[in-house]
Amino acid sequence: MSTKNNLTIAEKTAKLDELVAWFDTDDFEIERALSIFAEAEKLAHEIEHDLQALKNNIEIVKIRFSETE
Amino acid sequence: MENATTPRFSVSDFIATFNQTLEYAYPGIEVEGEVASFKVNQGKYVFFDLKDADGSVSCFMTVWQLRVPVEDGMKVIVTATPKLTVWGKFSLTVRAIRPSGEGSLKKSFELLRAKLEKEGLFALERKRLLPRLPHQVAVVSSVQAAGYADFIKILGDRWGGLELRVAQVQVQGTGASDQIIEALKYFNSREDLPDVIVLIRGGGSADDLSVFNDELLVREIAMSRVPTLVGVGHENDVSLADMVADVRAATPSNAAQILVPDKRELIRNVRRQVGVLLSRMERVIDRQREGMRHHLSTAITAIDRRVDQRERQLAGLMRVLAELDPHKVLARGYALVRGEMKVGTMIEIEKSDILVQAEVHHVNKK
Numbered sequence: 001m002s003t004k005n006n007l008t009i010a011e012k013t014a015k016l017d018e019l020v021a022w023f024d025t026d027d028f029e030i031e032r033a034l035s036i037f038a039e040a041e042k043l044a045h046e047i048e049h050d051l052q053a054l055k056n057n058i059e060i061v062k063i064r065f066s067e068t069e
Numbered sequence: 070m071e072n073a074t075t076p077r078f079s080v081s082d083f084i085a086t087f088n089q090t091l092e093y094a095y096p097g098i099e100v101e102g103e104v105a106s107f108k109v110n111q112g113k114y115v116f117f118d119l120k121d122a123d124g125s126v127s128c129f130m131t132v133w134q135l136r137v138p139v140e141d142g143m144k145v146i147v148t149a150t151p152k153l154t155v156w157g158k159f160s161l162t163v164r165a166i167r168p169s170g171e172g173s174l175k176k177s178f179e180l181l182r183a184k185l186e187k188e189g190l191f192a193l194e195r196k197r198l199l200p201r202l203p204h205q206v207a208v209v210s211s212v213q214a215a216g217y218a219d220f221i222k223i224l225g226d227r228w229g230g231l232e233l234r235v236a237q238v239q240v241q242g243t244g245a246s247d248q249i250i251e252a253l254k255y256f257n258s259r260e261d262l263p264d265v266i267v268l269i270r271g272g273g274s275a276d277d278l279s280v281f282n283d284e285l286l287v288r289e290i291a292m293s294r295v296p297t298l299v300g301v302g303h304e305n306d307v308s309l310a311d312m313v314a315d316v317r318a319a320t321p322s323n324a325a326q327i328l329v330p331d332k333r334e335l336i337r338n339v340r341r342q343v344g345v346l347l348s349r350m351e352r353v354i355d356r357q358r359e360g361m362r363h364h365l366s367t368a369i370t371a372i373d374r375r376v377d378q379r380e381r382q383l384a385g386l387m388r389v390l391a392e393l394d395p396h397k398v399l400a401r402g403y404a405l406v407r408g409e410m411k412v413g414t415m416i417e418i419e420k421s422d423i424l425v426q427a428e429v430h431h432v433n434k435k
Contacts, residue, residue, distance in 0.1 A: 009230075010202060013335070013339070016339060016342060017342075020342050020345070020346060023346060023349055028353075030350075030353055030354070030357065033350055033353065034350070037343075037346050037347070037350055040342070040343055040346055041343050041346075044339045044340065044342065044343045047335070047336070047339050048336050048339060048340075051229065051332040051335060051336060052332075052336075053229070054228075054229025054230035055225070055229050055230070056221075056224060056225055056228070056229055056230070056231040056232075056233055057231070057232050057233065058221065058233045058235060059232075059233065059234050059235065060212065060235045060237055061234055061235060061236045061237070061252075061255070063236070063255065065236060065237070065238050065248040065249075065251040065252050065255070
């Protein structure tokens with residue numbers, strides 16, 4: 001289920017969690033926070049877009065199970 | 070006198086012809102009645118009588134065809150072929166038997182449940198977790214069933230990108246259990262195993278749902294290599310297939326809810342996460358602004374203090390200067406004399422309000 005940037009939705013969600021967690025670390029700096037926030041916002045839009053765009057694919061198995069009785 | 074057209078048979082020919090006639094007339098029949106004199110011989114052959122208020126017929130079947138527990142007094146429906154045996158005894162050769170009526174269905178359910186429970190098939194430690202986010206999903210159901218439509222719709226509303234392979238089977242009536250078993254075997258024998266097998270069927274009568282209390286079907290679900298999710302009937306319906314599954318869903322719709330997360334919820338979470346960051350950033354900026362204001366205020370206070378101090382110093386100096394001002398001395402009545410104090414010279418005398426030119430007449434030492 002790879003999408004934009006060749007990352008899956010699960011990978012993007014994990015990356016977003018990581019970016020959000022950075023705000024609670026000792027590495028927090030206001031200057032970097034602005035760019036990390038922009039990155040998180042972009043990622044969130046991508047996740048939303050990917051989720052909306054994905055459709056399920058349904059295939060009916062071409063076997064008549066009644067014949068195997 | 071015998072009619073020349075009257076057929077004459079040997080006994081065995083008669084039996085064979087009679088059976089052919091029966092088979093032609095009744096290729097498959099269902100007979101409903103109450104079980105009596107139920108017994109199993111040599112662990113292989115099952116004999117019982119099927120009776121109602123006005124009649125009784127002998128029945129025969131093999132143990133492996135017996136898919137549900139049966140005992141005397143139970144009302145059942147048998148699918149059978151009528152037959153005359155070589156001993157001249159008429160009986161029904163039973164292919165399938167299922168309980169009929171609420172009481173019998175319940176009795177059969179309880180008997181099989183107790184048996185399978187004793188074997189540990191419903192034990193919690195056997196239950197496997199479903200994958201958190203499956204990709205390949207095998208579905209066993211009837212695509213015409215409302216339950217299937219509900220499942221597919223809710224699945225599509227909640228998540229995307231799934232590869233669904235659907236085995237179209239009967240979900241009620243004779244042969245349904247076998248079809249479901251074959252579908253389960255099919256998915257379990259594939260090289261690319263699905264991540265999960267979902268068995269679903271919407272609501273129905275107790276008789277319709279009895280398909281899911283078939284012993285062989287329950288055992289097939291228990292043996293599945295792939296984790297199973299079973300959603301059969303309405304919330305209050307409980308089948309043995311439900312009980313043996315790794316995860317039980319109350320309904321087909323509930324199966325879809327269990328199987329995948331809700332993308333709308335995920336989107337809300339993602340938005341919330343970013344929203345929280347934004348407000349956190351605003352708080353940080355506010356804190357920094359507040360800190361800066363505090364520093365500025367401290368600096369202004371320090372400057373004000375210094376200015377006040379200097380103003381006070383200046384005022385002191387001004388007071389001293391004012392005391393030294395000659396005009397103030399003149400105002401007190403003193404006079405300022407300019408010029409050489411020698412007899413005959415002209416001097417200037419200044420008072421607060423006049424200037425006097427005068428000549429020195431006398432100069433005496435004090």
